[in-house]
Each structure stands twice: as C-alpha cells, then as structure tokens.
Amino acid sequence: MVEVTEEHLDSVWQVRTRSFGMGGDRDEWNKTARSFIVDGRYLGVLDGDELVAAARVWPYEQWWGGRRVPMGGVAGVVVAPEYRGRGVGSLLMRAVLNLCVEKGYPLTALYPATTVLYRHLGYEFAGSRQLYTFEAADLRTLGGRRTAVRKAGRDDADLFLELAAKAHEARRSNGPLIWPRAEVESWLEDESLFAYVAEDGFVVYKWSDGNLAVEELIAGSEETARALWATVGSGASIAKTVEACCPPFDPIHLMVEHEAHRKSWQNRWMLRLVDAPAAFAGRGFPDGVVLEADLRIDDPELPANTGDWRLSVGNGSATLTPAEPSGDALRLGPRGLAALYAGTPLATLRGAGLVSGGAALDAGFDAVFGGPAPYMLDDF
Ligand SMILES: CC(C)(COP(=O)(O)OP(=O)(O)OC[C@H]1O[C@@H](n2cnc3c(N)ncnc32)[C@H](O)[C@@H]1OP(=O)(O)O)[C@@H](O)C(=O)NCCC(=O)NCCS
Known part of the structure; x- marks a missing residue:
C-alpha cells in the first residue's frame, strides 16, 4: 500500500x-x-x-x-x-x-x-440522493412576491454557509454535506450558475438541456421557499421542467401541484462508523428523549469499536462508554451499527438479521435515532 x-x-x-x-x-x-x-x-x-x-x-x-x-x-x-x-x-x-x-x-x-x-x-445503506422533477409553470405561481430576492455574489459565501447551517440545525438534518467555503465561492463566481438570496434563504440553479436544474435551495420560512422556487419557475416560458435534488420531506412537495414525471430517481449511499464513541458524541439527538442501553459491538475490521458499551442519551446528546457485559445488550456488527446510527427502524434491522438481543428497548432506539430521513445533495 x-x-x-x-x-x-x-x-x-x-x-x-x-x-x-x-x-x-x-x-x-x-x-x-x-x-x-x-x-x-x-x-x-x-x-x-x-x-x-x-x-x-x-x-x-x-x-x-x-x-x-x-x-x-x-x-x-x-x-x-x-x-x-x-x-x-x-x-x-x-x-x-x-x-x-x-x-x-x-x-x-x-x-x-x-x-x-x-x-x-x-458499510451499510444509510441514505440517498434523490432527484425530483417539477413543472416550471407550477413553480412560477407559488407566490412569495412580498419577499425581497436579490442576485448573490462572491461576497455572499459566508451568508450562504450561515443560512444553510441555520436550516440544518433547525431541521435536525441527517446526511447532507457541509461545503468548504472555497466551493461556495466557486459557485458564486461560476457564470453558468445563477444564485439568488433572500433574508433567510438562497437558491442556486442552472440550465440543463433546455430545462432548469436546482443545485440547492435553502429556505427558512414558507414565504421565502415560495419566493425562491417562483424565481426559478419564472423561466417557465422557456423551460418546461425544473429538476431538483432535494430531501423527500422538503416543504416543496407539500406546496407544488404536480411532480412532472411522477417519479423520482435515487442513488443510495452507505455509511460506516470508524470511531463509535466519537460518532455518537458528535451527532445530535432529539431533545427530551432519554435512553440508557447496553450495546455489544463486534467489529472485526476496526477492533477499537469491539466491546461492551453503555449508550446514554439525554439532553440532545449521547455518550458511548465501556461497560460490563450484559445479557440484555443489543448485539450488532458494523453494518447494523451504521444502519442504526442512520435511523433504520429496529424492526428492519432485526428483519435483515443485522441486530439481535436487547428487544425490550426497540421503541427507545427508534425514538432516539428516528428523525428526518438521511439524504445528500452532492455526489462524490
Ligand atoms: C469494484 C472493484 C473495486 C472490486 O475490486 P476487487 O479487487 O475485484 O475486489 P475483491 O477481490 O477484494 O472483492 C471483494 C468482494 O467483493 C466482491 N465483488 C467485487 N466486485 C464485484 C462486483 N462487480 N459485483 C459483485 N461483487 C463483487 C467479490 O466477489 C468479493 O466478495 P467475496 O469475497 O464474497 O467473493 C473492482 O471490480 C473495480 O475496480 N471495478 C470497476 C470500478 C468500480 O466499480 N469501482 C467501485 C466504485 S464504488
């Protein structure tokens, strides 16, 4: 090597x-x-x-x-x-x-x-990148005319990162990547990408084979979502459709009248925990949900993860600490661990043979790890 x-x-x-x-x-x-x-x-x-x-x-x-x-x-x-x-x-x-x-x-x-x-x-499947197609004409009439929208430039890179961070914190997002500042600056300088910003949101889109394609749209309120999607839809006299990579629970799905092709396309990604205690300590958990559970992890490739652990979740955070072996522990390997981390329901994990034992706490695990479905907007 x-x-x-x-x-x-x-x-x-x-x-x-x-x-x-x-x-x-x-x-x-x-x-x-x-x-x-x-x-x-x-x-x-x-x-x-x-x-x-x-x-x-x-x-x-x-x-x-x-x-x-x-x-x-x-x-x-x-x-x-x-x-x-x-x-x-x-x-x-x-x-x-x-x-x-x-x-x-x-x-x-x-x-x-x-x-x-x-x-x-x-590694195990954890989330997906999904592409939807909307009628440009439907987006054009979404409204939001009282919201000021202006053209964005290179100096807005920090603002874009800040608005994206605010939205992901508020939504408790799972999966999307955080772009390096240089990448955001390069979008904002790229003449083939059109970027617009409102008080609590932005959109970046481009032409794609005679139609339009949204690269990213972040909106902190309904009005802003309407205004930004309508800005893209204002191209409806030329573009018939607008393609957009967005999460399956994005508010746009509840606002727009049709999905142009009535089908979405998805590309799934896989996840693996490299350092289990750091991975649990680093992520957020729902406020008000509490769980104390024993885990038995067997990770042949990364033995530092192998062992008996106590998972303690409370106040929106978690710790994974070494513990004594327990007959009630949830037993899992790295694939089960990755899928659990990504919010896969315990019934699915058991159905696929990826976890065993510890059944009394299934509802607790589902409450702790459940949340918005993991997604990414970027391919790499
Ligand atoms: C995919 C790729 C990297 C695998 O490399 P490799 O040296 O053949 O992999 P290994 O010999 O270590 O195989 C590991 C396991 O994967 C399986 N595997 C490898 N390629 C596979 C394929 N195309 N379909 C199904 N299983 C495959 C092997 O059978 C083996 O499983 P087994 O031990 O149960 O038999 C190689 O085929 C490749 O370069 N493909 C083209 C590019 C590509 O697809 N890259 C992956 C991008 S995500």
Missing part, C-alpha cells in the same frame, strides 16, 4: 479510464487529484513498480441530528481489470478505513457501485 504521488497520476488515470470509461478533462482531474496527494488522502496498491489500484478520501463534514460530524468520503475506488477478484479491492479498502482512523474521521461514507465489497468491510 502506498500514498499516491505525482508520478503515479498517469497510472491512476489509466486504471480509472479502464474502470469508469473516459472521464472528462484530464487537467481538471489532475488538479483535483493533487488536492488529495498533498495531505495523503490518495492511496494506491503497487505490484512491483506498477500502480494497480487506487482510492481517495474527501475530508467532509456531514450533518447528523443537526450537528456537524467529520466524515471521510471515499471515492474513485478502482482496481485494474487484470487484478480484480483477487482481494486487491478489499486490501485497498482496509487501508482506506485505517486512513480514516488516522485522520480522525468518526464516520466514512460512499456511493457504492457494488455493495458486496463494502458490506464485507462494514
């Missing part, structure tokens, strides 16, 4: 092309790849001098229960075709998990092209 360096970039590009097909602008790709190389977040597998596999880890933060938890976003996992099916992908992913430990990410997440490799290593 090696850290990918500048001299490996040609080989990585070749393996990547053989894995995903021709992949866009090489200069752009080099630039992004170097951002992973500088602080050792690009790993590779060598056979002699030849680089035969690679994966990289984004230094993200994710909202969980309305709080920010650092998360290593795994991407670009590729093994050269002639080396596949021999354990190279697993070797690489084990090194990725250890890198997440080293970097101090309590969580890691990824969009899987195949679940098998990742499930073997303890």
